Amino acid sequence: MTTRIDNQRVIRAATGPELSAKSWLTEAPMRMLMNNLDPGVAEKPGELVVYGGIGRAARDWESFDRIVAALKTLESDQTLLVQSGKPVGVFQTHKDAPRVLIANSNLVPHWATWDHFHELDKKGLAMYGQMTAGSWIYIGSQGIVQGTYETFVEMGRQHYDGDLSGRWILTAGLGGMGGAQPLAATMAGASCLAVECQPSRIEMRLKTGYLDRQAQDLDEALAIIDEAVKAKKAVSVGLLGNAADIFPELVRRGIKPDAVTDQTSAHDPINGYLPKGWTLADWESKRERDPKAVEHAAKQSMATHVRAMLDFWKMGVPTVDYGNNIRQMALEEGVADAFDFPGFVPAYIRPLFCRGIGPFRWAALSGDPEDIYKTDAKVKELTPGNHHLHNWLDMARKRIKFQGLPARICWVGLGDRHRLGLAFNEMVRNGELKAPLVIGRDHLDSGSVASPNRETEAMKDGSDAVSDWPLLNALLNTASGATWVSLHHGGGVGMGFSQHSGMVIVCDGTEDADRRLERVLWNDPATGVMRHADAGYEEAIDCAKENGLNLPGILG
Amino acid sequence: MTTRIDNQRVIRAATGPELSAKSWLTEAPMRMLMNNLDPGVAEKPGELVVYGGIGRAARDWESFDRIVAALKTLESDQTLLVQSGKPVGVFQTHKDAPRVLIANSNLVPHWATWDHFHELDKKGLAMYGQMTAGSWIYIGSQGIVQGTYETFVEMGRQHYDGDLSGRWILTAGLGGMGGAQPLAATMAGASCLAVECQPSRIEMRLKTGYLDRQAQDLDEALAIIDEAVKAKKAVSVGLLGNAADIFPELVRRGIKPDAVTDQTSAHDPINGYLPKGWTLADWESKRERDPKAVEHAAKQSMATHVRAMLDFWKMGVPTVDYGNNIRQMALEEGVADAFDFPGFVPAYIRPLFCRGIGPFRWAALSGDPEDIYKTDAKVKELTPGNHHLHNWLDMARKRIKFQGLPARICWVGLGDRHRLGLAFNEMVRNGELKAPLVIGRDHLDSGSVASPNRETEAMKDGSDAVSDWPLLNALLNTASGATWVSLHHGGGVGMGFSQHSGMVIVCDGTEDADRRLERVLWNDPATGVMRHADAGYEEAIDCAKENGLNLPGILG
């Protein structure tokens, strides 16, 4: 049997300019694999779990060791294949081909269920790759913060002329993901009132600086918000309470937030949502003894919660489902108009995707934060006038701690990505940076995912479930010379519900890298613009035309 | 709206050495797309349907025209993306990258059903690519004949020391696929008794030379077989009758064939299998009026049929299901041991797959049959001692008519494919051939398909449904420099049941092509050996070792 758990092992990526592999094209995936398992990055490093439930970086410890060994000896014209976290083959390719090709958790559709996956997983035949876990480009919670930040910024752009000062957002849930909301809101310039039913969660967010203040009761919370709004200062406030009580109470009082959302764990009605009127102790004990009763009560409370959200929506307040499926739960409890307000992707992210904008990111293989700060400055230099991007970079530097190798995420799109990549490569070449960088992105991006319950919800032409697009994205990134390319199934929303692809490319300062960066960082976001143009989005069609894309069957 | 049907259009590939595209790397996919729609090749060319139900070469006529236009202007460092038969983008890549990347009919698993596919198809958003229809490497019925031939040869190898002379095979069904059985049997050296319930089907096979003789009754049929067996001559005999009568009657008489199979259309109990005791007229009229009654009667007859097959199996006669699902039907009618005899892939094809052997094929862009005959001779020269391959080539030349561009299929594996490719390229270079060739294969191949009801049925380790393998195959072929690469879903067994990849590579006589051919035609079958070695097949592990494959997580 193979070893899945070894809590004795502590993995950290090497840093600095010395190679232990034969080139930076193989050193880079090795360091990034290790970085995914850094104790400061991974959730359960001893179990190879990086994030997102059981999202792993390698199938087992033997596979991890063999991947590392293979990368150490891999030549610059060879390619390593990784199948669900296990290194299965080394093949002769050529220098412009990827050094690593990865396929994780893919199942023939009829068998693409958690049950069948778990059966294979028990036999040692599978691994859940999530999105960036099994494709070695996870960078810690910075990604979550900025995804939320971008959502809020786009909301501000659409509804408040791009200015969120003096505005406030009502939400609930300060858990693993949701805890990013107050920080993202203040970064975007808005105040935030976040309702959370567990004191420990509020304390945690205060301690890490993600949340500014805690209010003792609703009146105090509203007073703080009121003051902040008047002063046009962005302040975040946590309020202990149940969203199913507080949201309707705000409606009754005629309070009108500038935006409303929610990140309780509504997708899991047994474990994720405290029913109205229940104590935490009731909740905990009943979950064991009578889960069906918890589910029933929680879903009824969610119905109440969603009715209040619908009231805000009807008042004209921008209101969105934040990917936790709360509309579905309310619908099942008889709230017929639950889907009247949209999900966050169609509402706020899709316009970005139409321009190829998504979670672009890079990491410094030197391990030196200064390298990232220098790239931050370079990004600003190359994007004059892009205020919200500059704002993000300033705030990120101040308020987000690096985890593992220093890294930066920033949402940029077609036309910007390759410029940044080339500039970074130049900085490596001329010695401004202490070692090469890797550039990658999340699988949640413009052209790289088919996921009808999230990223491709409610596509204009009804093509939500068509997964030709992420497959073409992976094939094109392979043809363009990305350093590693991955194809996954089931990330984010679970088995059966998504297919997506990843790519990472190394800036090693060479002219070969220039050529590859220019192609890959243009083609990759361009496939996103293409996919959205094909679905009929005007913004994408315009973007394609502005950038001179050649899309025969789409632009004619 | 787009145009799906245009029976006025007659498409034939250009032949000869003149280019109308910018290079052979783009001329070749253009000619092969057109060849798929040649009236001598395609089933319904006016509807763009090539074969296999609704397997299309392009989504609609507008898409066809745009693909052709795009290929005519495509440069040797650009790549065209085709999404479910529609050309969606042209991107800058490099000369060792594929010129065309194709994704057809892929759906996120939860939505991967015929219902959802048809919904998209009606909106003009989808196309069923089958296997070689949407990936432009279908070569007519030659492929079917040889697949069946290889099955029979392998059966002979396993059970009769590779010598089928004086042996005979009992089967039923002389339809589109099944009609290849008598020809394939005699080519493999065995006699064949084929039971078929429709006179027209028997006449058709006699006329095309696929069947040698027709018997008036069972006695006559057995007399012909008996004589052929004694004379060690291979003769095929058609017998009009119902398999559900004839198979049990043979058991009663104590007749022992040397192998038993069946290719009635058992997978479709309403339209595909004549119930025992019914006339063809009964069948036809009842299908309209009372399809449920037909289904019931047909399935009961199949149970009888399978019981006879089990009787043969118990006598020690090699007996297989030929991919028509008849075991499942019998099981549903209470034949509890229906699955006691195996499917044809685990029984006969898998050992070939373990060595990377599969439906390798090539076509002559010159249009000149002589080019194929010269390659036939070259194959023989390069595979001395491979008698059954030589036998196949001789018989194919004599007995199979070319359809569209002259082409040849021959099952060879790892170690042979790249040698043939390099030799063919040399023949183009030195002018022995009149124009370049393309080399490709079916998606039904060693490393390119996950299909738990057929190609990956009953894998040794239970990994039938793991589709990482075909995805890695496509990515590696892209990285290795195949000329076009495709990823499909649902070919052969329908939506939800398979994922598979295709590749085609051009021999244009250049040294660039040498380099690519050597990589692609080695790596492609090597992924098949790898996949089977990983599943624990000794033959694959041995083959991997003999060929010096570097499979870190598999060979250690």
Ligand SMILES: NC(=O)c1ccc[n+]([C@@H]2O[C@H](COP(=O)([O-])OP(=O)(O)OC[C@H]3O[C@@H](n4cnc5c(N)ncnc54)[C@H](O)[C@@H]3O)[C@@H](O)[C@H]2O)c1
């Ligand atoms: N937007 C996206 O792309 C995205 C990504 C991942 C997850 N999600 C979804 O967001 C949700 C939150 O994720 P998470 O990781 O923060 O989950 P989590 O379980 O860590 O946090 C949920 C929080 O909600 C609180 N809560 C539960 N019921 C409450 C109630 N009635 N009133 C107030 N607070 C309550 C819990 O105490 C907990 O702190 C999940 O449903 C998740 O699926 C969205």
Ligand SMILES: NC(=O)c1ccc[n+]([C@@H]2O[C@H](COP(=O)([O-])OP(=O)(O)OC[C@H]3O[C@@H](n4cnc5c(N)ncnc54)[C@H](O)[C@@H]3O)[C@@H](O)[C@H]2O)c1
């Ligand atoms: N092995 C493979 O890889 C593979 C590939 C494709 C199809 N198939 C399966 O093979 C089967 C045959 O395919 P096809 O294209 O030849 O189908 P088809 O429908 O063209 O032919 C079936 C033939 O069986 C005859 N038949 C029906 N009931 C009969 C009976 N009771 N007794 C005698 N004859 C009977 C019909 O008259 C017909 O000629 C199908 O189930 C198909 O799915 C297998």
